[in-house]
Amino acid sequence: MTQILEKAFAKAAAMPAELQEQLAQQLLEDIEGEMKWDKTLAKSQRLLERMARSAKQARKQGRTHKKGFDEL
Numbered sequence: 588m589t590q591i592l593e594k595a596f597a598k599a600a601a602m603p604a605e606l607q608e609q610l611a612q613q614l615l616e617d618i619e620g621e622m623k624w625d626k627t628l629a630k631s632q633r634l635l636e637r638m639a640r641s642a643k644q645a646r647k648q649g650r651t652h653k654k655g656f657d658e659l
Contacts, residue, residue, distance in 0.1 A: 599610050645651050 601605055602610070642651075
């Protein structure tokens with residue numbers, strides 16, 4: 588465990604039990620969200636690579652047009 592995480596847990600341990608429970612629940616939800624996000628990105632990597640190659644090819648062939656956000 589890192590020092591900063593140990594420091595955070597030490598501070599949390601000094602809080603009332605109800606607040607510790609809320610903080611723990613929030614932390615667990617955040618961790619779960621991060622794990623899901625990592626899985627999603629890992630699964631989509633090949634698709635993103637294919638899309639990037641396709642976009643580069645389209646640009647090389649002159650099939651793209653430069654536009655600003657307001658024009659999309």
